[in-house]
Structure formats: C-alpha cells, structure tokens
Amino acid sequence: MKHLMKFILAITLLWFLSLTASAENMITLRINNSYDNVMISLKEKLAEYGYKVAHIQKCDGGMEGMGYKSDEYKVVFFGKLHEIRTLSKKYPQIIPYVPLKVAVIKENDSVVLVALNPTALKPYFKQEELHTQFERWSSDVRAIFDEIAEAEK
Amino acid sequence: MKSFFYILLLSLSSFAALALPNGEKLYNSHCSTCHNTHGLGGMGTPLTPAKVVNYSDEYLYNTIRLGRKGRIMPAFNHLSDGQVNAIISHIKSWNQVSKVVVFSKEPIKGNRAKGKIIYQKKCQSCHGENGKSNAVGTGISISRERKFKIAPPDLNNVGYLASASDSYIKNSLISGQIGSTMPSIKKLGLNDQDLNDVISYIRSFEQSIDENIEPETQDPTLIFDSPYDFDTTVKNLKMALTGLNFRYFPDRYLEMGLGDKSLINTKQLSLRFCNFKQLYQMINTDPRLGIFLPCRITIVENDEGKVQLHLMNMTLISKLFNNDQLTEGAQKMHETMLEVIDEATL
Numbered sequence: 001m002k003h004l005m006k007f008i009l010a011i012t013l014l015w016f017l018s019l020t021a022s023a024e025n026m027i028t029l030r031i032n033n034s035y036d037n038v039m040i041s042l043k044e045k046l047a048e049y050g051y052k053v054a055h056i057q058k059c060d061g062g063m064e065g066m067g068y069k070s071d072e073y074k075v076v077f078f079g080k081l082h083e084i085r086t087l088s089k090k091y092p093q094i095i096p097y098v099p100l101k102v103a104v105i106k107e108n109d110s111v112v113l114v115a116l117n118p119t120a121l122k123p124y125f126k127q128e129e130l131h132t133q134f135e136r137w138s139s140d141v142r143a144i145f146d147e148i149a150e151a152e153k
Numbered sequence: 154m155k156s157f158f159y160i161l162l163l164s165l166s167s168f169a170a171l172a173l174p175n176g177e178k179l180y181n182s183h184c185s186t187c188h189n190t191h192g193l194g195g196m197g198t199p200l201t202p203a204k205v206v207n208y209s210d211e212y213l214y215n216t217i218r219l220g221r222k223g224r225i226m227p228a229f230n231h232l233s234d235g236q237v238n239a240i241i242s243h244i245k246s247w248n249q250v251s252k253v254v255v256f257s258k259e260p261i262k263g264n265r266a267k268g269k270i271i272y273q274k275k276c277q278s279c280h281g282e283n284g285k286s287n288a289v290g291t292g293i294s295i296s297r298e299r300k301f302k303i304a305p306p307d308l309n310n311v312g313y314l315a316s317a318s319d320s321y322i323k324n325s326l327i328s329g330q331i332g333s334t335m336p337s338i339k340k341l342g343l344n345d346q347d348l349n350d351v352i353s354y355i356r357s358f359e360q361s362i363d364e365n366i367e368p369e370t371q372d373p374t375l376i377f378d379s380p381y382d383f384d385t386t387v388k389n390l391k392m393a394l395t396g397l398n399f400r401y402f403p404d405r406y407l408e409m410g411l412g413d414k415s416l417i418n419t420k421q422l423s424l425r426f427c428n429f430k431q432l433y434q435m436i437n438t439d440p441r442l443g444i445f446l447p448c449r450i451t452i453v454e455n456d457e458g459k460v461q462l463h464l465m466n467m468t469l470i471s472k473l474f475n476n477d478q479l480t481e482g483a484q485k486m487h488e489t490m491l492e493v494i495d496e497a498t499l
Binding site: 024025026028029030032052053054055057059062063065066068069070071073074075077079080081084085088092093094095096097098099101103104105106107108110112114115116120121124125149 | 181185186187189190195227231295296297298371372373374376400405407408409410411412418421425427429430432433436440441442443444446447449451453455461463464465469470473474475
C-alpha cells in the first residue's frame, strides 16, 4: 500500500513537472552596454529587417511620477504595415498581438531585451497561414537579437 | 606511418573538441538574461561562488531540466545532456569551485508534526505558509524596491522538491544563504533532530501542490460586439476606464507609425490605459511584463459597419511566462477589463 502511494505521488509529481512552461516561450537577451546604445542598435536592426518602429512606450516615467522607484523601462512597438493590415483583416483575433513588441529593461550596467516568441502563440491559433507568419517573426526577432549580441563582442 | 596516425589522432581530437558544447555560449544564450553575467542574479537567483559551492551537479542538472514551475525558471527540456553539463561546468568554472559536492539520496526521517511547529516559528516569515514564498517576484531586486533583497524560494515547488534530496536541503539549512536573510539554522539554536523534523515537514509539501489557475477559455482573443457606433463605443470605454481608476493615453490607431498617416485605417483604434499602482506591483512580480504593456482594448469597425472590441486573453497568455504570481495579477486585470467592457457596451 505504501509503495502504491509513493508510486501515485511520483506520477503526480511527474505530471505537474510536465506543465512547467518551456524555455522557448520568450526570446531574451542581456547586453552589457548603455541603455541608449541598446535602443539605437535595436532600432537599426529592426529597420535592417524591414520593420518600422511604430511607437516607443515609456513605462518608467508614469511609475516614477506616482512615487515608485523604477529604472528605465520602455516598450518598442514594431511591424510591417502590409502584414498587419492583411492579417488584422483576415484574422481579427490577431489584433491584440500586433504590432509586435520588445520590452527594453535597464538592470544596473546591463540591458535586458524581452519579446514573446510568436511561435508560442501557435497552439492558440489554428490557421496555417498564421503559423507560417509566427515562424517568420520568431526567426527575425531571434536573428535581430543575435546580431545585437554579436555586435557587442 | 606513425606520424600519419598522430596526425589522424590530433585531427579527430580537434573535431571532438569542436563538437563539444560551448558552456559559456550556452549560458549566455539561455541563462544570462535572468541569472546575469557571471551569475550576479536578476530575475533569476544569483549563482555566485558562495551559492554554487553548495550545489551538487545533480541538483543543478535537475533544476535546469525541470525548471521551477510557476516561478519563471522554465524547463530546459530541449537541451541535450551534453549541453546541460556544459552549462554546469561553465557555472562552476567561473566560480573556481574545485570541491565536488555529492548529496545522498537517502530519505531523512523526522517528525513531521514537530517540524511543522519549528517551520512556523523559524521559516514561515520568509518561506511562507506551506512553503509558498512570501516574496513578490523572484531572484534579486535591481531596478525596483522589494521587501526581500533575494526572494526566498518556494519550498513547495514541484521542481525544487524533485531536484533537492533531503541531504541537499539539510546542507542548505546548515550553510544558510550568504547575501540573503537566510541564516544557518544552527545559529537559530536548532539541533540535528530539529533539522530532520523540518526536512520531513518540507518533504510533506509534495502532497499539497497548488492547483493552477485555468483560464475559462482557450481563445487567445476575446471579441465583444458593441451595440453603439464607433465613436460612442470609444467614449463609453473612456468613461468606464476613468470610473475604475485607469488613466488612458492619447488615442492610437492600430497602424499608426507604420505607414503614411493619410492612409492608415482610422476604424481600428487601440485604447491604451494603465493603473500605475497595479503596473508597479506587476513589474515587480515579473519585469518581462512589458510584453503586455500597456493594457489595451482595440475598437474595430468592420466593412459592414459592425463595431467590435478586441482584447487579449491575459490569463491565458500569462501562462507563457511561467510565473504564478503574474498569472494571478493577470487574471485580476482580465476580470477588471471585462468589467470595463461590460459597462461600455451596456
């Protein structure tokens, strides 16, 4: 009976462990450079890959204004007009996920870049065309982060 | 002939060296965003010499493989054994750890009931009731203020319990955690039997693992019809947001900034809003939150003149972050946004 209980416990643990999110859900990068330099590199690389920066949302200003301690924190919105126009018309469910975003977070002497890996959305969208698009975006964001990292060496 | 074999051997060993996984590169790609350069810590716990000296390779291996469910650290199940071992060697190399730490897998026997009493007196103020940490967020606080300099780990975490043997936990209790508020438990006047009792109680957390918050729907986007025209819907939403203490930002069209101003679709408006108190709490919980920011509802009028509101299913998407605290916050925000939409479309 004791062995059976242990076995059930082990199976339950294994099941819970299988629910732990995969490391592939986010695309991230840490760079040891100034915040401004990283912002410049990011904008340049996005442009090289054909993306336009639509908007930069400053998040730390509002928090500081409310009396909270916060280091620099911005969100860069980017995309390609034709993609966003076509996809939002054909698949309106994609609207809250575009334009794409990169959070740029200062941490002491380094800067962390974080993007949601578009392929992580695949299980929630059934359309094959969107899957192909997610793959393309994912590959671009990875390449952009890799090139920023490479340029720092 | 002899020299030919030497050259062949040399070439083969060079190829083998080239084929070996590069621990530094792997660490930089997979770990440094959270654990920082040279393990200084960030969203992830510090991996400084004082900490790593007490980690066995087995503990590190299991931690990388299993992750910490609901505490940001993902499960690196896509890496090969060689890659995981290369990361471990890299972490240990910069820390110049020569000591090989191996912990017994033998269970330690103790009195669970007595351990619970000790735990409540000596551990609960940081590690929380039933082993769920009292810290907001994980790792160390850098850019924002938090109660703990280093967040105490969840001792009831399924990944932790599967990675840490009883002997490993005992060693952690004896060593304490340099740089954090965790003292050596021996300094707290506890004897060996007390430690065994506490371990027995911690091990019992395996039987009380929390259920996850399950989103009501698996749809990534929630779409609501508005009975009003486009402008009235926008006006109603703004009023509802103000009533619920949100600050909304200037109007932005979905395509704005991506092309010629005169050609953008003005029937797709993203209404962006924020409650800075909630934002601060949630960024402290998980700095990666920016991917969600700012909160937004997009109002769309389609070709047939139908007005709809589009909203990200925050509870569902927050699951991708592997952070239960964030998911709890996202669920609350999700409910508030539904309230806003309800009021605006009444």
